[in-house]
Amino acid sequence: MAHEIHLKNNKYRQWVKAGLGLGYLKEGLAPFCDDIGRQQHNDIINKIQQTKTPQPNVPCGTCQITTLQPDHVRVSKGICPLNQDKCNCCFPNNKRPCPNNVCGAIYDSIIQYHASIPPVPFWKNSDVQQWSTEPWEVCKCFINAPGYKDKTSAVDTDCTGLLHVIINNNYFHSHIGCNVAGPNNLFSKVRQYRNEIFHSSNMELEESKANCYIDDMIAVLQDGKDLLHRQDAQQAVRKLQDLKKKDFIITTVDFDEILGQINEEMKKVLYSVDDAATKEEYDDLKKKFIEFKTKMSEEKEGEKLENEKELSELKKTIMELESQMVQEKKEKLEMEIEHADLKKKFTVLETLVSEQKEVKQLNDVCHTCICIFALKKIKIIC
Template sequence: MANLSAVFSEKERTNWLKAWLAVDIAKAGIEQFVENEAITLQASIYKIVWSSSQAPAACIGCHTANLLKCPTKNVCNKWGSQSTCNSMHDSALKQPRPCPANVCNKVHDEIVKRHRFNNPSWKNTTAQQWATNPWQVGKAYLPPDGYAGKTTVQDTDFNGIISFMMNCKHFYNRLSFLISPGNHNSPCLLTKARDIGKTVRHSSHCKVTDPDLQVIFTTLACLLSDPTCLAHDVAAKEAVRKLAELYRQ
């Protein structure tokens, strides 16, 4: 960029700034909905786990590593003849073992069942907080790296939030459209929204054309207005209003 004033004097750079703000508005509009769904997801998992346990009590002593077989793909590192894992299972406290309360291992299994690819992001999530922080359960459905320190929906980026919705089967009946229907179908709104976030964030020239800007605003507004749930969400409706106002500027 030649100088800071170009953001306001060059149309395509101004469009890029609008697109950045639009993604931020969309994130704010979807956060409460996603947080509520994470709470519902956690409750549904523990309801199943507790109904199958003799002692309906939560365990707070299991590390995530205790619940994973070694090696676990994309998590454990074993090289050559090395018999121990030097990443996830790298200490005496972080060795595979059954949950003493017979709870955490069942929560683990339920998280896997609800993952679209049966491949949760274990490095993101802390099993010791599964019973107390719903977002620790939700983070198992985020991209595989970069979210371990995120403890709330609010401090998780747009890509992470959208990935939760895409990867968790819980959202299959929370949206009116088929999530990621496959290569022979048009991308769903979640895929389009995720791609918008990536494109805006990684733009090398910080420019967006007028037609592309219209697609960005239309796509985000359509997602926030999805008739199954989001159309009735107060924060989502306010975000749609803000997007319309920003687009007119």
């Protein structure tokens, strides 16, 4: 069972709660993103199989993004008909068509589904060789930020990445009630919260601000189109609502969760362009990671001292019981030895009496000895 942690600084407590909220938001969004991503992938593959001549040979594991020739052809030099900047169609000299007749079509579909104008898929996050078989490799092209190449599923992806997929992918928009493409939409607002939380100057938040963050996370998961009717999303909503309760308990497991999130943020910064601003950002995150880990260690040390005190008292009690058992065992052994000795003596006397019972005087002497022996030892054990 995870130990409860008492945080005296309320602003720090609110910061921890906001960080936990991001984790719960991810829990609510991941199954939804996984399901819709698979639906999109199935639709793309089915469409390719129905429209391509010759029929594509799925799967394909040979293409590279730098050398893949799209299915579409440039309008003129440097002009892409799909309005993508620096599209592969604009540099055809070293490009080759997919030998399985599928990857070029998927490339086109990703551009067509991208919601930004002009479309800007982030190809570096994805492995082209898995496009034909792994839906999440296609979804990652809609995460317009580095650091997600090693994420193999929605569950592996943080809430920022999941929100990127929802916001930048038109296929997802048909499953969202609010206008995701509109300015200052709720999903885009919540996407910024991770930066505001983990890149703040200190690890503190006003309670009103933390609750505002959590309320918007709840609103995302209660979007009226699909999410409101998903059990996993509404379970996450209940967890977010519990965060706002005054008696909410923060545990060492929660500390580990926040540490993991900060560590993930540090990894993403390392994937970014290596400039002064990025280095400063990374150093700041590393400092927060160390400070937070220290706080957690201090909390755990406090629990450790309390537990050690209880353990010491328990050991003392056990030692007393063991000592008492040893003493009782010793006394029992002594009694058994004394019993055996008395029984032996009694048997000898009984034999003498039996042999000389004709001689009344001797019998009287033996009887007297037995009585004296009995009085001396208190009792004879037969």
